[in-house]
Amino acid sequence: MASGLAALLDDVAAIAKMAAASLDDVTAAAGKAGSKAIGVVVDDAAVTPGYAMGFTPERELPIVWKIAKGSLRNKFLFLLPGALLLSAFAPWAVTPILMLGGAYLCFEATEKIIEAIARVTGKVDKTPHVEELALSSAEMEAHKISGAIRTDLILSGEIMAIALATVADRPFAIQAAALVVVSFFITVAVYGVVGLIVKMDDVGVHLAQRSSAATASFGRGLVKSMPHLLKTLSFVGTAAMLWVGGGIIVHGLEHFHLNALPHFIHHLSELAGHTPALGGVASWLTFAAGSAVVGLIIGGVIVALVHMVSKGKH
Incomplete structure (x- = not known):
């Protein structure tokens, strides 16, 4: 009886060690995957505040909460199952999707960037569109939340794809x-x-x-610093989009052994090092x-193509 109990305890201890090791593996894999996606995370955090600004203070946090719930829904209902299906059945597709x-x-x-330059040079109308002016506060809120969740779907998709590519060599359960x-x-x-x-501005008003x-x-x-902070965040978000998007493409070219451009950038990086x-x-x-x-060049080509197609339809 005692030996049976001892064997059972040994089994429990062995299972506990395996669980702890698996937890360590998950933590390490998640940390590595999260660090690789940091550029997109910065972009996400920089872009989203704009969707909650311009409403009454009591609506700001509820709007952020609704967007956060939409983001979780994007990730757990759509992107996570899709990423795991890709990992199981079409791992070759991860890099092209990235x-x-x-x-x-x-x-x-x-x-x-083009829109910002157009605003500065006065080549774009800064007044709100008639459609926006016609929306009620509740409709405008729903419109903003919907737009934020759509943007999050793209950014979250990039985060998930980067994370998946980072842990692609690990067992499926760890992934x-x-x-x-x-x-x-x-x-x-x-x-x-x-x-x-x-x-932050409400906190400032309270302290003032x-x-x-x-304290005042x-x-x-x-x-007073909030407008400057939001402008800085917009700049950082745009820069993050370019370096993350361009970096993903550079790494993708390496993956497909198209090494001329990646090697040139790596060489410059090594010289700077x-x-x-x-x-x-x-x-x-x-x-x-x-x-x-690289991102700016590719983005410029796509913008030109999109505008050409748009003009062709009119």
Whole structure:
């Protein structure tokens, strides 16, 4: 009886060790996958606050919450099953899908840059469209949320594809668990940051009304800094789209042994890496800049093609 109990305890201990090892594998795989997708995460966090701005303060967090729920729905109902099916039945398709998504990010970023230049030069009408003016507050909110969730679907798809490519050599169960962890924690992180950003001006107003002169001054500074912060986030988001999209395409070309352009960018990155005291940073910045240039060129070509097709239809 005692020996049977001892054997049972040994089995339980062995199972516990296996579970702990599997958990370590999942954690390591999820961490690696999440770090590879950080550029898209930055873009997601930078783009989303714009969808919640312009509404009354009491509606801002509910809007962010609705977008976050839509993001979780995108990931767990559509993207996660799709990613696992790809891993099981068509792993060869992951890189082409990544490259298509990267090209879309380049297109979006380039179009934003062109629109920004058009606004600065006065070549675009800055007044709201008649259709937008005709919408009620509730309809405008639903319209913004729907647009944010569509954008999230693209960005989340890129995150999932990058994460899948990172853990493609791991067992299927580890892949599935890692993607679940990445999906959940990235969503919490992104929309937690977004919620903080959209409420920052309200926090500033609250602090500005305090009796302490230092606290009130800090609050007023916070309110005044918000427009600059949002502009900075827009710039960072656009830059992230270019370097992430271009980087995905560069890595995809390497995957298909089209090495001339990737080798050139890597060579420049290695040369920059020899900079005293700034080796690693200079190397990364050079690769990111090279990827962004590739992204801008590809995005420009796609924008031109889209405009040609659009003009052909009219």
